[in-house]
Amino acid sequence: MATIPADELRIIERFGPHRSAVDAVRQSTSAEPERLVKTHCCFCGQQCGVQLKVRGNEVIGFEPWEEFPFNRGMLCPKGVKRYLQGAHPDRLLTALQRDPSSAHGFSPLAYGDAIARAAAGIGRIQQAYGPASIALLSGASLTTEKTYLMGKFARVCLRTPYIDYNGRLCMVSAGAANKKAFGIDRTTSPWSDMIGTGVIWVAGSNVAECSPITTNYLWQAREQGAKIIVQDPRITPVARTCDLYLPVRPGRDAALFAGVLHLLIERGWIDREFIEAHTVGFDEVAEYCRQWTPARTAAVTGVPERSLQQASELWGTAASSFMLHARGIEHHSNGVQNALGAINLVLATGRIGTPRSGYGTITGQANGQGGREHGQKCDQLPGWRDIANPEHRRHIAGIWGIDEADLPGAGVDAYELFRKIDAGEIKALLSICFNPKVSLPDSGLVSRALEKLEFYVAIDFFLNETARHADLVLPGSLQEEDEGTVTQVEGRVIRINKAIDPPGEARQDWRIVQDLAAALGRPHGFTFTGPRDIFDELRRASKGGVADYSGITYEKVETRMGVFWPCYSEDPRTGRPLDHGGTPRLFERGSYNPIARGQGPFYFPDGKARFNLAEHRPAVDDAGEEYPLFLTTGRVVSQFLSGTQTRRIDPLVRQYPEPRMEMHPRLAAKLGIADGDWAEAETRRGMIALRAMVVTTIRPDTIFIPYHWPGEKSVNRLTVAAQDPISRIPQYKVCGCRVRKAAGPPAYAAILEPQQ
């Protein structure tokens, strides 16, 4: 049964989201911390180093960690206030069971009983419908150890092919493009390489709000002479002072890149020598770009011809360059093509793998990089191995001590899982670190599918909106309650250190998973003594894969303040043991990697990078006659993803309490809407009523709504579930919509607090 057991307002009353109370210890100005724990922020992919102030079993504040090289003490408001997620009134201190007879829909349950019931429920479903009747949804905010364990748990203990993760909504377009172009999926360079570069192209990345610490790298590069190009439908804070702003119409990024490459070729601003020596596939791409004349590119993308010319000149004549992109170009049904278009501009100029030239995709989640490497993706095994590759399967089956034939094949992406639940093929769900009711597009389908589940177990530290459907909720751990590693935006593996113990009956997530395996009677492979033990197996499992972690140890990570993968335990040339320092910069000329074996710097057998056709394809449900405006979505700096944590932190809620509908004054005037008025946006899937925010910093044919809120405030009730055919990323960044002035405030305005 997975219908919501009580009126949602009653569930909210008991389980929140409420805003953090500043309790006695934190209010007290004389409570000194007993110790400082060096660790990292729990939120975005920058993974800023921070020291947590700990007193007793409580985190009471923070102190900047100025020695950590990436952020040198800098933090965004989320990093400053993250400690307030601890000792929170909404924290789950016991397991919960669905209980319609209880006033608030759930009643507490002893942890051991909850594990036994979860195992019995899973066993019952699998016995009745087969092993593939259960799906797992995992997340990229988990440590790499946990993501590895989840992938193994699905395949070895539950024997289901159906596991996927919320990086499906985040990193998969970039990941797929990187694999196709370079044979390896990682940012090429440490961010410090940006200082001294000639030009930085920021494509679809609201750096200031989504990866604030990267701002200082941009500004510092500019101080040293870098020109900055920003491609975005909104004049974001980094676009405000950039050298060239490309006001691209949503969903036209591949066309823009093709148009610029056309000009680069025409003007001879390409590196023929590099293309000849280090790449394949250029001619086909060049042929495709011929049709993207400045006039046509301008007509399609909305970027004036002169801006295209200037972009080509800035990029084409620079001595060194950095290309950065993020979800703005990746969240499209054409997301992989868009990312490949950006990569083609990099390869055409040959500016990669040198100290001041690089390429990077800015990761979104805490472990957006590590979480996409070690097997929680539906088609992947640890070390970025392929679940369909017999050799890869044999290696991993050997590490896991199982027969290769027992290892399931590829599953399906996270959205397709919900389609399968909706179709009745999948009957049970286990979720961790994923709140799909808020984060998936066209979320009406998600709600409907959840209601059809016969059995649903959620692991979380707060009762998130999706977990309200659960039969059982197992109380998991906050990031500061466990240790492990994550891999941040640059590809640097770093240490998360434990500051406090989980409170009450809450357990570290890896213990919960192992307890489930034991209760299911299949503990083989799930008797790890801790994250370090899991990491040691992960090292062996990843060995020989592209994402090779075999030479990384906790000690090495700590002494070196991070280690960039690949990091080998044995010299890939000779097979002799090696104390490898990691690989801060990929693709250096003359570098050796185990795929190319000296043939070249890229991770293909011939050592060459691939140009890929990066075609423009119109967006699904594009703006048109009936729905004339573009709807685009994104983040605000004070909130994070589906808000399970940040909507519970009072100062962050106050900073930007509720979603607003950003629109240009010319559009607002046409619709008779003034700043602060209630407005309604409607797409083919749903309607939302929000207050308007009238600003000149957005294209007049586009509205923007941030996505961190649930229920009637959730823009994902409007977004379209169209997905990229290769990466399966949803098209969050564009769909057709129409807007009108609302007759009055919506009903929720009088009932719900801003964060609810």
Added chain:
Amino acid sequence: MPKPEQLHFFVDASRCIGCQACVQACTECDTHRGDSMIHLEFVDRASSAQTVPVICMHCEQPTCAEVCPADAIKRTGDGVVQSARKPRCIACGNCVLACPFGVPEVYERRQIMMKCDMCYDRASVGKTPMCAAVCPSQALFFGTHEQIEQLRPRSSPINRFQFGRQTITTRVFTMVPAARAALQPWVDVAAAMDETPRPRLIPLSPVGAADPFAGVEV
């Protein structure tokens, strides 16, 4: 390690991204927990994402102290103008009205004027004030003159502000484009207040239009 007296505060609003990390960090201070001494505001959100962080400029001759009828505002030997002294402050708000930079505020609940003291507990021992430590754009920077010269070749630190006939010199520096600072090594605040907004110095669009969306039809 530079000595505390060699360390200065430099503000560069052109770098600010409005994230409020400074404001949120300021509220963590033990002496004013929950209240921020930094003001961070949009200049005109309807037309720009420009924000400006305002900390106390720590004037050499602080107007706030000069107008205080209770003599509650003191300047330390190392040039930091402190919040009002609790036994003396009568929360009259004279300083609030007089400060040319709009910094002090009277906190009704606490019945006292409080303002930024440059994290005296930190800065006086060579530690970075909290706002500058966390600022992700380094619009707020704390360091030596040598560091700022090396890190910011395009701009120059200025600490003279002209308000009509009154010249104010401050301990905190503001960063001004180098070419402009060479012509006029002070900021004429009163004149700037009379200026009508000019088109941005860096055009977002090479077409020359002030509005990069001029060609977009609604």
